[in-house]
Amino acid sequence: MDAEILWFGWFRADIIQEYAELFWTGLRMTVGVTVVCILQGTLLGLVIGLARLADARHAVAKTACRVLLRWPATVYVSFFRGTPLFVQILLMHFAVVPLFLNPADGWLISGDLARDLRQDYGALITGIVSLTLNSAAYISEIFRAGIQSIDRGQMEAARSLGLSHARAMYHVVLPQAFRRMLPPLGNNAIALLKDSSLVSAVGLAELAYAARTVAGAYSRYWEPYLTISVMYWLLTLGLAWGVRHLEARYGRGDSR
Amino acid sequence: MGAAIRVEHLSKRFGRLEVLRDVSCAVAEGEVVCIIGPSGSGKSTLLRCMNGLEEASSGQVFVHGVAVHDRATDLDTVRREIGMVFQRFNLFPHKTVLENITLAPGLLRGLTAAEARERAEALLAKVGVLEKRDAWPNQLSGGQQQRVAIARALAMQPKIMLFDEPTSSLDPEMVGEVLAVMQALAEEGMTMAVVTHEMGFARRVADRVLFLDEGRLLESGTPAEVFAQPRHERTRQFLSRVL
Ligand SMILES: Nc1ncnc2c1ncn2[C@@H]1O[C@H](COP(=O)(O)OP(=O)(O)O)[C@@H](O)[C@H]1O
Ligand SMILES: [Mg+2]
Numbered sequence: 001m002d003a004e005i006l007w008f009g010w011f012r013a014d015i016i017q018e019y020a021e022l023f024w025t026g027l028r029m030t031v032g033v034t035v036v037c038i039l040q041g042t043l044l045g046l047v048i049g050l051a052r053l054a055d056a057r058h059a060v061a062k063t064a065c066r067v068l069l070r071w072p073a074t075v076y077v078s079f080f081r082g083t084p085l086f087v088q089i090l091l092m093h094f095a096v097v098p099l100f101l102n103p104a105d106g107w108l109i110s111g112d113l114a115r116d117l118r119q120d121y122g123a124l125i126t127g128i129v130s131l132t133l134n135s136a137a138y139i140s141e142i143f144r145a146g147i148q149s150i151d152r153g154q155m156e157a158a159r160s161l162g163l164s165h166a167r168a169m170y171h172v173v174l175p176q177a178f179r180r181m182l183p184p185l186g187n188n189a190i191a192l193l194k195d196s197s198l199v200s201a202v203g204l205a206e207l208a209y210a211a212r213t214v215a216g217a218y219s220r221y222w223e224p225y226l227t228i229s230v231m232y233w234l235l236t237l238g239l240a241w242g243v244r245h246l247e248a249r250y251g252r253g254d255s256r
Numbered sequence: 257m258g259a260a261i262r263v264e265h266l267s268k269r270f271g272r273l274e275v276l277r278d279v280s281c282a283v284a285e286g287e288v289v290c291i292i293g294p295s296g297s298g299k300s301t302l303l304r305c306m307n308g309l310e311e312a313s314s315g316q317v318f319v320h321g322v323a324v325h326d327r328a329t330d331l332d333t334v335r336r337e338i339g340m341v342f343q344r345f346n347l348f349p350h351k352t353v354l355e356n357i358t359l360a361p362g363l364l365r366g367l368t369a370a371e372a373r374e375r376a377e378a379l380l381a382k383v384g385v386l387e388k389r390d391a392w393p394n395q396l397s398g399g400q401q402q403r404v405a406i407a408r409a410l411a412m413q414p415k416i417m418l419f420d421e422p423t424s425s426l427d428p429e430m431v432g433e434v435l436a437v438m439q440a441l442a443e444e445g446m447t448m449a450v451v452t453h454e455m456g457f458a459r460r461v462a463d464r465v466l467f468l469d470e471g472r473l474l475e476s477g478t479p480a481e482v483f484a485q486p487r488h489e490r491t492r493q494f495l496s497r498v499l
Contacts, residue, residue, distance in 0.1 A: 058327055151346075153342060153344055154348065157340075157346035158348075158360075159309065159331075160307055160309065160338070160409075161336070161360035161409070162364050163332070163359075163363065163364070167363060171359060171363070175350050176349065176350050
């Protein structure tokens with residue numbers, strides 16, 4: 001034990017140095033999973049949010065919209081917001097993924113490929129799928145609230161010019177809704193970044209997993225957990241700064 | 257025949273509320289029709305049924321012979337030919353004045369960016385707000401916003417213009433500039449249906465005045481007829497309050 005790198009006599013920086021590679025890998029995994037899940041969750045969330053608002057003129061299409069789009073979307077959102085993410089991750093890892101990837105009889109992939117995939121990428125697949133599905137539920141609510149907050153007159157003005165519903169949405173309503181959605185989307189991204197630590201429970205080698213490994217090896221807790229705390233904190237501060245920057249940039253011209 | 261807009265036995269209910277009751281009227285090609293009546297009498301609803309923003313509960317609405325009330329009709333195509341101006345302007349706040357005007361023609365009339373811009377600038381000059389072309393809507397006065405909204409509707413080169421109380425949310429000193437633009441449009445021969453409380457404008461510009469009361473069409477005649485010799489007591493009462 002090198003006495004020079006003992007801070008205040010209790011923080012052994014050498015442990016962090018020794019495992020720097022592991023923390024670095026973990027950081028990249030955390031950031032990578034977060035970015036991928038934000039992007040996928042935003043796309044899926046937009047689809048689900050629009051599904052919850054789906055409506056039509058014709059009576060038959062109206063019923064179809066309700067039964068095929070609005071109800072499933074509502075149940076989806078209710079489930080993913082109404083159950084703990086941790087439980088969703090466990091369910092995904094030990095029940096849902098084995099259903100789709102199974103050496104014996106996978107719904108999607110069977111045989112050796114399924115075994116290898118689960119061995120090498122099981123935790124990653126679980127992490128990306130659970131976090132995407134979960135954040136999509138929250139993001140769809142942000143989209144829905146954002147779209148509903150835009151004055152009805154905007155859609156009517158666009159439609160009165162002859163724009164289709166889809167084009168009015170795309171050119172007029174969504175760009176305005178997006179501005180209002182930036183702050184809650186930013187909060188959601190920060191929550192997702194932090195929640196990605198839960199996937200360490202099924203063995204995804206991200207930041208929290210790195211800390212747990214180090215803690216286990218040395219039976220020291222301040223060093224690894226304080227280190228990743230600072231790393232998470234810097235990441236969330238960076239995200240918050242980025243969101244504020246976007247708001248300043250896209251906030252122009254918005255009256256009301 | 258030759259009617260730009262024909263409304264036949266139109267009724268409209270919102271739930272149990274009957275907003276329009278068996279309204280029949282027509283706007284001829286090149287005609288300016290002003291729709292007057294107390295607040296809540298169904299004027300906006302009548303106008304909005306003309307371009308399908310509201311759906312008729314029963315009855316028929318034809319625009320240039322096309323059945324707007326028919327669910328099989330492609331309303332997007334019909335609406336390209338009908339401009340609409342709203343009480344609260346409804347400019348797109350995230351687009352500049354110029355972008356507000358070029359959006360629809362660019363998408364729907366196949367204009368190049370340069371052509372759309374040229375047309376927009378000509379219209380802005382016409383309504384007198386050319387110098388604001390690069391401003392954001394919230395940087396304009398109410399009167400300027402409404403004139404931009406008129407230019408936006410005209411950029412689609414519609415054959416009919418609908419106005420829903422275009423001056424009702426303006427400060428008094430700005431009413432004149434918007435009415436002047438509308439009057440110029442009427443003099444060029446535009447077919448117009450105008451919901452308004454500006455009786456002076458109706459008297460001066462309208463070919464015909466419709467009076468709506470509790471969802472019923474009570475009067476339809478020249479301004480002289482309706483203002484000087486209303487047939488119904490309700491009309492007399494209304495006019496005595498607003499004139
Ligand atoms: N979308 C709607 N849903 C329910 N009621 C409505 C709706 N639009 C208008 N109304 C009601 O219909 C009546 C007539 O409205 P409107 O046509 O706007 O009258 P006006 O333009 O003459 O003031 C009012 O009582 C109004 O509250
Ligand atoms: Mg009205």
